[in-house]
Amino acid sequence: MSNSFKSNDNVVQSIDIEEDSPISFEEIESAAKQAMSTPAFSYIASGAGGEETVRNNADAFKKYSITPRLLNDVSKLDTSVTIFGQTYPTPLLLAPVGVLKLADEQGDLAVARAAAKYKVPFIQSTVSSYSIEDVAQATSDSSKWFQLYWSTNEEISFNMVKRAEEAGYKAIVLTIDTITLGYREKDMRHRFSPLALGYGQGNFESDPVFLSTLEKVNSRTIVQGIIDNINYPALNWEHVKELKKRTSLPLVLKGILHPEDALLAIEYGVDGIIVSNHGGRQLDGVISSIDALPEIVKVVDSQIPVLFDSGIRRGIDALKVLALGADAVLVGRPYVYSLAAGGEKGVGQFLANFLQDLQTSMMLSGVKDVKELRQLKIARV
Ligand SMILES: Cc1cc2nc3c(=O)[nH]c(=O)nc-3n(C[C@H](O)[C@H](O)[C@H](O)COP(=O)(O)O)c2cc1C
Numbered sequence: 001m002s003n004s005f006k007s008n009d010n011v012v013q014s015i016d017i018e019e020d021s022p023i024s025f026e027e028i029e030s031a032a033k034q035a036m037s038t039p040a041f042s043y044i045a046s047g048a049g050g051e052e053t054v055r056n057n058a059d060a061f062k063k064y065s066i067t068p069r070l071l072n073d074v075s076k077l078d079t080s081v082t083i084f085g086q087t088y089p090t091p092l093l094l095a096p097v098g099v100l101k102l103a104d105e106q107g108d109l110a111v112a113r114a115a116a117k118y119k120v121p122f123i124q125s126t127v128s129s130y131s132i133e134d135v136a137q138a139t140s141d142s143s144k145w146f147q148l149y150w151s152t153n154e155e156i157s158f159n160m161v162k163r164a165e166e167a168g169y170k171a172i173v174l175t176i177d178t179i180t181l182g183y184r185e186k187d188m189r190h191r192f193s194p195l196a197l198g199y200g201q202g203n204f205e206s207d208p209v210f211l212s213t214l215e216k217v218n219s220r221t222i223v224q225g226i227i228d229n230i231n232y233p234a235l236n237w238e239h240v241k242e243l244k245k246r247t248s249l250p251l252v253l254k255g256i257l258h259p260e261d262a263l264l265a266i267e268y269g270v271d272g273i274i275v276s277n278h279g280g281r282q283l284d285g286v287i288s289s290i291d292a293l294p295e296i297v298k299v300v301d302s303q304i305p306v307l308f309d310s311g312i313r314r315g316i317d318a319l320k321v322l323a324l325g326a327d328a329v330l331v332g333r334p335y336v337y338s339l340a341a342g343g344e345k346g347v348g349q350f351l352a353n354f355l356q357d358l359q360t361s362m363m364l365s366g367v368k369d370v371k372e373l374r375q376l377k378i379a380r381v
């Protein structure tokens with residue numbers, strides 16, 4: 001997105017926003033809380049264990065401060081990034097989030113449409129509410145990536161990857177931090193499982209390989225089949241090697257926190273990594289994603305793109321992460337809350353505001369493009 005800005009664009013633009021539409025992350029979150037049942041909101045908001053990592057993800061951002069450059073003529077701003085040979089107008093992607101019907105009946109379709117409008121790539125989850133083909137049909141000319149949860153029956157995984165390839169998806173993201181679901185106390189208290197409610201089966205009920213493994217096909221056997229498949233503690237680097245052979249698409253590993261694992265990813269021919277702790281939903285007590293980033297950026301040394309998620313709430317958060325050397329960022333909960341509060345329109349409004357914040361923050365930091373942004377000095381306090 002190349003743009004010229006007037007200094008008071010923010011305020012002028014905000015006059016067009018509907019009076020009651022939420023602006024800050026806190027407003028969006030509280031609107032979502034009002035719109036949803038307690039167990040459903042809690043499923044999205046909560047994390048594993050005592051939620052130490054959920055809190056750390058957000059708090060850790062405060063330790064990193066931008067040291068702006070001034071007098072650098074930022075009247076022409078270029079926020080574009082190139083990843084795996086594709087140029088995207090902004091360094092933002094939507095993180096894979098399963099069971100989106102929990103937030104809105106239109107789920108993935110609504111999110112993918114809003115993302116398409118702002119040319120933000122949408123990463124579709126394995127446990128999405130709608131199928132790969134449904135999402136592809138709803139948004140034919142937008143960039144989409146597919147996130148894979150490895151299935152115990154690997155033929156199901158390979159078939160889903162093939163379906164994503166055929167539907168024109170641009171990358172495969174293998175999530176490696178969810179070989180079993182995190183220990184989530186609030187969901188246990190509420191006895192709440194969105195998979196059991198049938199919100200995460202879009203890709204399974206449409207998959208001939210999966211269906212052929214069921215003796216009888218009904219809502220109960222589908223749910224049980226999904227649960228049996230997506231918990232796969234045996235996952236290891238040999239699977240990565242095999243998947244790499246099976247797909248012509250770039251392969252990205254999501255959930256890297258240790259520099260040694262980043263190096264192994266490169267050794268195994270992986271095309272990109274996402275530094276992430278799954279928004280604090282998997283292992284409680286792990287390092288915050290932003291604290292893990294600098295060392296990983298250092299060892300990766302620009303050999304492959306390093307993406308980032310967990311804790312990004314505002315454009316300025318993205319700025320810090322890019323200045324620490326990430327190539328692009330993903331947001332999770334902010335868009336899910338926007339979906340719950342305002343459907344497709346809500347997600348669109350969130351994206352417009354987020355990107356406006358990012359652009360304004362880039363200008364005020366004295367950087368014209370993402371390359372300059374990645375050189376920006378960050379002070380750690
Ligand atoms: C409700 C919910 C469902 C999620 N489902 C998935 C999923 O299916 N696959 C996956 O790789 N990550 C999943 N994630 C993790 C996100 O991709 C992302 O890592 C996380 O939300 C980033 O943190 P943030 O919410 O602080 O932005 C989910 C997150 C949430 C909140």
Ligand SMILES: O=C(O)C(=O)c1ccccc1
Nearest residue numbers: 098099127178195200281
């Ligand atoms: O809740 C999650 O974080 C997640 O990744 C997931 C896993 C299985 C089903 C639905 C969501």
